[in-house]
Amino acid sequence: MDIVFVNQLQIDTVIGVYEWEKSIKQTLVIDLQLATDIRTAAAGDDLAHTIDYAVVCEKVQQLVQAKPLELIETVAENIANLLLTEFPAKAVMVRVGKPSAVKAAATVGVEIRRGQW
Template sequence: MADVVLVEGLAVETVIGVYDWEREITQRLLVDLEMAWDNRVPAASDDVADALDYAAVSERVSQCIQALQPQLIETAAEAVATMLQQDFGVSWLRITVNKPGAVPAATSVGVRIERGQR
C-alpha cells in the first residue's frame, strides 16, 4: 500500500531530558508522522468514520509523550510507534521526533524511526 496519512510539526510540551534541570521544566518536541492507511475506502465513502482520524492520533500522541515524560527522545518515538500500531491499527509508520534548541549550534536534533510493514 502506498497511501500515507501525515501529521507534521505536532508540538508537544512535556518534561523531557536527562539533566536535573530538564526534569523541572517542560520543553517542546516537534513530531512528524507518516502512517500507512488505505485511503481508497474513505475516499469512496466520503465518511470520516472510514478514515484514520488524524485529530485523534494527534491527541493520543501528545497524551502518550506527556504521560511518559521520557529522558530520551528515542523512548518517546518508540512509545508513540507502539501505541499507534496497537491502538489505531497502523501497519507501518515513520515517526520523527525533534527537540529544538537541544544543541545551541543546531536548529534541532532528533530521531526518526520506521516500524511495521509498508
C-alpha cells in the first residue's frame, strides 16, 4: 500500500470547550496519510490517477473552518470521513494537534486510523 501524506497543515479555527476559546481562533496542526495505489499514476505520470494533495489540503481547510467545534476528536473524525468519501483512499490516518492547549507541552492531540490498512 502506498501513502500520500500531508504533514503539519496549519489551520486557524474556532475550537474548544472553554468560553474563552469560543471567541478566538486557534491553530490546529494536522497530519494526514491516505493509503492508495500510486502505480498507475507513476507509470503514466498522470495526476488524474492519484490523490492530489493540494485538493486534499483545500478541502480539509474548508471543512475545519466551516463551523466552530469543541473537540479535536470531532475534527479528526470529520476529516477522516471526508477523505474516505471524496478521495480514492482505502484507509486514512488523521492526527490533529492543538499546540496552545497545554502550556507545558509542545502540542497535544489525537490520532485516528480509519479504513482497511
